[in-house]
Amino acid sequence: MPSLTATPASALEIYDTTLRDGAQAEDVSFSVEDKLRVAQQLDALGVHFIEGGWPGANPKDIEFFRKIKTVPLRNATVVAFGSTRKASNSVRKDKNLQALVDSGTPTITLFGKSWSFQVTDALGIALAKNLELIEDSIHYLRSKNRRVFYDAEHFFDGYKANPDYALQTIRRAIAGGAERVILCDTNGGTMPWEIREICRVVKQECPVPLGIHAHNDSEMAVANSLVAVESGIVQVQGTINGIGERCGNANLCSIIPNLQLKMQRPALGDKLTHLKDVSGFVTEIANLMPNKRQPYVGDAAFAHKGGVHIHAVLKNAATYEHIDPAVVGNRRRILVSDYAGRSGLLEKVEAYGISLTKNHVKLQELVETLKERESQGYQFEGAEGSFELLMRKAMGSHRPSFQLLGFRVIVEKKQEHGLLLSEATVMVQVGNVVEHTAAVGAGPVNALDHALRKALEKFYPQLREVKLLDYKVRVLSAEKGTESKVRVLIESGDHKDKWGTVGVSENIMEASWQALADSIEYKLLLTDR
């Protein structure tokens, strides 16, 4: 059996379950590829454990555990999740336990019932039988050389209903070899003062380090997690942005900065400045609307609107900001003044090697252009390529590489279950030469992409090495139905660089065209350097 962990009991462990419990959220569905990408981000952020899925319940998760083995991770331990064996199965015949063993992770989190009512009413078995399931399931996994964490499901409800039984379940988990016992507020209904009192009692009873797994049904998940830490718990489970079943899990994007900045309990070390980026990444991958009012990482978290507040913040930020936004990778926004806008922009323009003073007329023009674009729905975070082109156009230093004379895209379907034809024609001018060509594609945007490259590659052979890596569509102001504006974000790359470009229009073809054309212009700008 593996030795007990070397982590000192006083060090905190951040245990992320975005990929398992987070995936239980309504509207969230991760592909295996999504999960691998999120896992890498979580690892870079510095979380200690990544719960990757439940291989016994979801075949997709089996593939994740197979593939994650080939992904190099620096800090994080990948954990498989599953339940204690079924009452009718032996440990060796239990599919769920076998899937956990087969997942090959050195650490496994096993959940079991700690609320007597759940044992009798949900499982429908005797209380003593459940104790057996817990102990021998854990014992079996330990015999396979795995570290086991025990998730005591519904622990707080269970303790309130039948404290003796709840404590018995965790004693048996420890007897089986569990290295951590995680107290779960599965239904999210427990108040912080109850958490404090129950954690205190369990800590006295329990010889292994404890964890907390809170849900947000009473809007208490973050508070409950921190109160548990105050009561001596060492492992905090949660998800990025708090996504999860019903109202979600405890939000690590609030818990981590609260721990580090308010409680002086180091959690991630020096990676806190990545927090906003990771939050945004998970939102994008999950294709959720970003919650701009989210504490710490939301776009409005340090946005000031009230006149009194703005006046004071410009004198001294501490008057209306509880922390420095940069510490979590966020920034201050002044909603009714362009003052901050210009200083921030100046910084950006200088980063591109252009020297301007704060009152330069070109800078003012750029501020106006950006405001105008943003009010139309453009967003330049993640579209630095388009931003640089816009800036160079405003500065008068951009020479276009080609001129569009026209395009036409046709999508045709001949019968109800027939195949579709997507065809695009493009006419462009480079110097004095007009090129007119056509191509097909998997869909209209793909066809347009093919036709445009076909037209330009003879002039600019370096375009052959450009790949489209990512294509995203977000519907803005959705209430106008199919007439709504859409924003297209494209990520492109070659052997060396990656760049993002953006387009906005009521017409998805026009928005895609803008982003495609910018992507090509940006590549040619890179080649010129």
Added chain:
Amino acid sequence: MPSLTATPASALEIYDTTLRDGAQAEDVSFSVEDKLRVAQQLDALGVHFIEGGWPGANPKDIEFFRKIKTVPLRNATVVAFGSTRKASNSVRKDKNLQALVDSGTPTITLFGKSWSFQVTDALGIALAKNLELIEDSIHYLRSKNRRVFYDAEHFFDGYKANPDYALQTIRRAIAGGAERVILCDTNGGTMPWEIREICRVVKQECPVPLGIHAHNDSEMAVANSLVAVESGIVQVQGTINGIGERCGNANLCSIIPNLQLKMQRPALGDKLTHLKDVSGFVTEIANLMPNKRQPYVGDAAFAHKGGVHIHAVLKNAATYEHIDPAVVGNRRRILVSDYAGRSGLLEKVEAYGISLTKNHVKLQELVETLKERESQGYQFEGAEGSFELLMRKAMGSHRPSFQLLGFRVIVEKKQEHGLLLSEATVMVQVGNVVEHTAAVGAGPVNALDHALRKALEKFYPQLREVKLLDYKVRVLSAEKGTESKVRVLIESGDHKDKWGTVGVSENIMEASWQALADSIEYKLLLTDR
């Protein structure tokens, strides 16, 4: 002067500031008419105080206070908000105090500085001077026969920095005649254990009832408010849905049910069942996206997705629900996903009035079809219309209303900055009649939508009342660039119902077609009932 309130100190007061502090939220802007409507809803919900605005800072609010006098309110007292006088003004010459008097409300909330740093750095005046401003501003309003509540801005930060001075500010407020002292965590950075300790000290020092005004910058506003109540505070200030500056204010939609259901502290009496409606009303009026994951009142607050959860909830709801959703006017939802097993599906099928046993072959077929569709990228959460059509097809009880013979979509752009033309042709057959028609639109999907309706409306005039409410595009497996699969979700509605439909394809036109066609089929299914 009016006598002290008759409210016994042990009864809680719910003080709503949606119309004042809530209006400071980014993207929120209430008209006077909006404010009057929200005030009526708040009154019907049973809140005790409605803070209507700051007449000294916003001229719009002067009109609100004038008009609200003519609106009959049953329970609530309308309150005007403002600041202590400016150091350079006498009370009689202070515009802000005069605007408060002119507002005519019998109760006024006056805020002042309780953090020494704010006095010296934001106001730029001497500490002793600030104490004078507080006392004589309140005294003046009392002389005009108004009840005064004192909002001690930044109290917790102030107490931590300089406890003596913070306590002096509230002593002077009481000397001036304040009936309540509200301790504000203005920057939202205070932890619950600090709130508890500071409230305890202040309560011993302070002869008038205390209130709490919390902000959510650390995701602690609800917890901090309840911890304050636990510590003997009687007035809780917050906003509906927690809207407010930056990350928002304490969320009354979570505080009120927590008080009533978790702490047995009656707050609204029997009006709790209106909570979800009022939450939705404010979201609509403020023109915000509803937060479906919001505790208690969100659409997902009692939505179950995990197979284990669904199985157990169908046996006994208490297994995964911390309260009965009906108590706050909400309801349970069973989501269809690859996590949900056969029990969930059976429940859904039965909800459509079809009776099947758990082992019925059709049910098994439906499970297989759903799995197949989901592996292709379909998602039926939010696409209940497509789900019902799929189910009826699997059961053999669906007769299609039309047959597609073909469509063609053309998007054409004639020059670099030229306008786009989007045109669609559609050929459909209804019974023995073939209809072939064409239409233009804002973009290709919009054109296809127009052409399809144009072709079908002569057969089914009820389609005229269908509106497309929402259109969403999600790129699946984005790494294939413009060749990626997309999922289109459409929400449609008529005067009575709303329904969602879905389509998936590598071709966005095909995916949109599927969702559009399902939307129309579903509407015709509704009409047949």
